[in-house]
Amino acid sequence: MGQVQLVRRPRRWDQPLAGDPLRQDLVDQILCLPVLSGIDARDFPDDLSLRDIITNDSRILKFTRGDILYRKGSFGTSLYTILSGSVRGLLTSEGEDALKRHEATTWKSPLHNWFRRSSAKAGGTEPRLNKTDRLVAKYPTLQLGSNGIFGELEALTRSARTATVFADTDNTLLLEIRWPGIRDLRHWSDAFRNYVDGLYRQRALENGLRQCPLFDRIDPETLKIVAESSHFKSFGRFGWTHDFKRAGNGAPDAGHEPVILEQGDYLDDVLVIGAGFARLSETFNRGEQTVGYLERGAVFGLTEFLQSRRNKSPRCALHSLRAIGYLDAIAIPMKVFEAVLLPALPHAGRFRPSIAEQCLNGAGTPGPMLDFSLDNRFINGTRAMVIDRDRCVNCDDCVRACAATHDNIPRFVRHGPTHNNLIIANACMHCIDPVCLIDCPTGAIHRNSDTGSVVIDDATCVGCGTCSAACPYGNIQMEEVRNSDGAFHIGEDGAHVLRATKCDFCVTQSGGPACQRACPHDALIRVDIKDSRTLADWLKHAR
Amino acid sequence: MRGIIQNAAATLFAVMVLYWAAGAYDAALRDPRYFDGWVLCAAMIVQLVLHIRKTLPALPLGRAASWLRAHIYTGYFIIAAFALHTGFSLPDAPLEWIVWGFFILVAVSGTIGAYLSWSIPEKLSYDGEPITFERIPAFRFALAQEVETLAMQSMERTGSLAISDLYVDRLRAFLERPRNVLAHLRGVRRPLQGLCVEIDNLEPVFDTAGKETLRLIRDRVVAKDGLDFQHAHLGLLQIWLFVHIPATYSVIALTIIHILVVYAFSSGVP
Numbered sequence: 001m002g003q004v005q006l007v008r009r010p011r012r013w014d015q016p017l018a019g020d021p022l023r024q025d026l027v028d029q030i031l032c033l034p035v036l037s038g039i040d041a042r043d044f045p046d047d048l049s050l051r052d053i054i055t056n057d058s059r060i061l062k063f064t065r066g067d068i069l070y071r072k073g074s075f076g077t078s079l080y081t082i083l084s085g086s087v088r089g090l091l092t093s094e095g096e097d098a099l100k101r102h103e104a105t106t107w108k109s110p111l112h113n114w115f116r117r118s119s120a121k122a123g124g125t126e127p128r129l130n131k132t133d134r135l136v137a138k139y140p141t142l143q144l145g146s147n148g149i150f151g152e153l154e155a156l157t158r159s160a161r162t163a164t165v166f167a168d169t170d171n172t173l174l175l176e177i178r179w180p181g182i183r184d185l186r187h188w189s190d191a192f193r194n195y196v197d198g199l200y201r202q203r204a205l206e207n208g209l210r211q212c213p214l215f216d217r218i219d220p221e222t223l224k225i226v227a228e229s230s231h232f233k234s235f236g237r238f239g240w241t242h243d244f245k246r247a248g249n250g251a252p253d254a255g256h257e258p259v260i261l262e263q264g265d266y267l268d269d270v271l272v273i274g275a276g277f278a279r280l281s282e283t284f285n286r287g288e289q290t291v292g293y294l295e296r297g298a299v300f301g302l303t304e305f306l307q308s309r310r311n312k313s314p315r316c317a318l319h320s321l322r323a324i325g326y327l328d329a330i331a332i333p334m335k336v337f338e339a340v341l342l343p344a345l346p347h348a349g350r351f352r353p354s355i356a357e358q359c360l361n362g363a364g365t366p367g368p369m370l371d372f373s374l375d376n377r378f379i380n381g382t383r384a385m386v387i388d389r390d391r392c393v394n395c396d397d398c399v400r401a402c403a404a405t406h407d408n409i410p411r412f413v414r415h416g417p418t419h420n421n422l423i424i425a426n427a428c429m430h431c432i433d434p435v436c437l438i439d440c441p442t443g444a445i446h447r448n449s450d451t452g453s454v455v456i457d458d459a460t461c462v463g464c465g466t467c468s469a470a471c472p473y474g475n476i477q478m479e480e481v482r483n484s485d486g487a488f489h490i491g492e493d494g495a496h497v498l499r500a501t502k503c504d505f506c507v508t509q510s511g512g513p514a515c516q517r518a519c520p521h522d523a524l525i526r527v528d529i530k531d532s533r534t535l536a537d538w539l540k541h542a543r
Numbered sequence: 544m545r546g547i548i549q550n551a552a553a554t555l556f557a558v559m560v561l562y563w564a565a566g567a568y569d570a571a572l573r574d575p576r577y578f579d580g581w582v583l584c585a586a587m588i589v590q591l592v593l594h595i596r597k598t599l600p601a602l603p604l605g606r607a608a609s610w611l612r613a614h615i616y617t618g619y620f621i622i623a624a625f626a627l628h629t630g631f632s633l634p635d636a637p638l639e640w641i642v643w644g645f646f647i648l649v650a651v652s653g654t655i656g657a658y659l660s661w662s663i664p665e666k667l668s669y670d671g672e673p674i675t676f677e678r679i680p681a682f683r684f685a686l687a688q689e690v691e692t693l694a695m696q697s698m699e700r701t702g703s704l705a706i707s708d709l710y711v712d713r714l715r716a717f718l719e720r721p722r723n724v725l726a727h728l729r730g731v732r733r734p735l736q737g738l739c740v741e742i743d744n745l746e747p748v749f750d751t752a753g754k755e756t757l758r759l760i761r762d763r764v765v766a767k768d769g770l771d772f773q774h775a776h777l778g779l780l781q782i783w784l785f786v787h788i789p790a791t792y793s794v795i796a797l798t799i800i801h802i803l804v805v806y807a808f809s810s811g812v813p
Contacts, residue, residue: 389668393660393780394675401600421668511603518600522608
């Protein structure tokens with residue numbers, strides 16, 4: 001204790017994506033690609049040159065026909081450009097299901113899955129698909145050839161991959177640019193930003209509709225027609241997280257929840273939620289009470305549409321709709337919905353309001369709990385740490401277990417907002433939209449590709465504190481780095497070397513989160529707060 | 544509730560099997576105390592698994608909650624096995640009295656601990672913010688400092704010694720360490736009410752600023768009483784472990800001695 005060790009402060013490009021920096025002749029060739037050729041290198045600052053970004057934040061990958069680049073539902077924020085050859089993406093759920101069925105029934109499935117996991121852990125690619133021809137012939141796919149770009153949807157929205165993509169030809173060469181590089185290219189180059197954002201807008205409409213559970217069985221052609229008639233609508237502020245943090249958690253402010261529609265407003269469009277959350281409320285006495293919320297893939301206006309059709313009444317909103325911070329929605333004109341989409345729905349003949357209501361989240365949750373979850377934005381989390389005070393004996397076994405599995409430094413604080421007997425502890429919730437990883441200079445904070453858990457790579461964390469400042473819930477701490485003898489690391493400037501730490505959901509532990517497993521009184525659970533059934537079952541669980 | 548019934552039924556079944564097996568051992572003209580004694584010893588070793596699970600949280604050894612449940616029901620089984628082993632009678636030798644005494648201490652402290660772990664959290668959860676036991680002294684010190692500052696400021700501002708006298712005579716002692724532990728455990732609020740009445744009685748002799756000072760002091764006294772409540776109950780949750788765990792290790796050591804003595808003086812026919 002008290003000893004120090006002088007170290008070189010970690011820097012952004014200590015670990016280039018390719019392992020070593022790309023060769024400069026390759027960089028020259030890459031800069032001539034259509035996606036990058038419009039960029040003016042003079043727009044970039046000296047300490048963040050275009051050449052440095054490409055040299056360190058990109059790599060070239062080679063694939064053989066049938067190699068899976070990534071799967072639907074996996075996580076990744078890289079953008080890919082095809083240098084040679086072509087790739088294909090599965091367009092429909094049927095295709096994805098067929099792929100899963102094939103893999104599940106093949107005799108070598110366990111070995112295959114083990115190999116897939118080991119390969120992914122080692123940073124390699126997934127094994128190749130058997131029977132690629134049959135898959136391509138039987139199910140709709142989208143082929144992208146030379147200079148094609150893909151992956152921008154997930155890179156910009158930090159969401160799960162929306163389709164399985166595999167190499168269509170032998171010797172398929174791809175350029176991969178990781179998120180920090182994409183972010184800086186977008187920031188400093190208008191040309192690149194316009195190019196990528198244009199591509200995003202073009203694809204996100206159709207893709208957003210395809211991600212909606214109600215429409216996932218509709219054929220791609222019909223969705224394309226609907227997408228052409230639909231348009232994007234955005235509500236609220238993208239930087240809501242900073243406002244929320246400044247205001248203090250749990251301090252609801254109407255200014256942070258702009259009204260999209262008031263109860264009784266006439267509806268021109270059906271809204272499909274693309275990103276973010278919306279609060280549904282209805283008039284109660286002289287105020288309003290929350291009745292539920294909508295999340296990505298939910299549809300607003302369907303119940304109203306069906307009721308108006310049945311009762312021959314005007315299409316008026318049954319609830320008020322507010323953006324919780326920020327909301328992206330696809331607006332489908334009612335006429336298009338009625339003429340094109342409704343007849344194409346598989347259950348069109350027996351379509352009832354109850355089907356539309358399936359989109360509503362939180363309907364069964366008690367009002368105060370619902371308000372608590374929405375006001376504190378806990379609905380954004382997928383693995384919140386909930387502690388039942390009626391069972392917790394304050395033994396701190398959870399904290400000790402966390403410390404024991406993380407170099408004796410616990411990754412959470414057993415405190416947090418309280419509702420009745422429940423504490424939502426200050427532990428990373430592994431958000432649906434993890435804003436903490438947007439501005440990480442190295443991409444050290446990222447999502448585990450298999451599970452989606454937000455984790456920090458200690459080797460590449462430079463301790464800048466950006467993620468800690470961005471987390472609206474204050475669940476990322478900065479700790480002083482020490483060596484194995486306990487001596488503090490001191491940088492060239494004489495200051496302590498810092499590192500961001502947070503709950504990693506024990507991704508490296510085979511048994512799951514240590515905190516939950518260590519609680520002897522079953523007083524702690526890691527749960528998606530939106531999953532009210534699991535929460536209720538746990539609370540009812542007999543001791 | 545279904546889980547409790549199932550576990551209790553399984554424990555009862557295990558006890559019945561042990562009773563039947565000991566009877567069968569006896570019917571075979573062998574000494575059943577060797578049999579149930581070794582079963583008892585094995586069950587006591589099983590009880591240690593919870594401790595191993597707790598000290599190795601990183602290993603995938605299942606959930607501690609499941610192990611604790613197994614620990615509790617195995618404990619009930621052990622009590623029954625012990626009663627069978629002793630022939631439902633008191634010991635008749637000094638060493639056996641010591642083993643018997645420590646076993647009773649472990650069994651009683653464990654049973655009480657299970658009850659406390661079940662009943663106390665609910666009491667604590669409806670009395671303010673959850674507090675870690677180790678942090679209570681820091682909070683108490685902060686409250687004491689605040690009240691002292693308020694008393695000093697009041698004396699400087701008004702020149703009156705009423706509040707500072709109250710602080711010196713009554714509040715300082717109340718704030719400097721945990722008080723009224725037994726009253727809190729019994730759920731009696733009388734000591735707090737008494738202090739609050741003393742503070743309220745001063746109110747008529749002060750102006751608005753003085754009344755505000757008294758209100759702030761009263762809030763802190765109530766907060767300190769809340770800390771005492773938490774301290775009393777959280778302390779109880781820890782104290783039983785200070786009895787249970789050393790007594791457990793004593794029983795283990797004494798059991799080994801007991802086994803050695805039994806075999807040293809046995810006739811060689813188990």
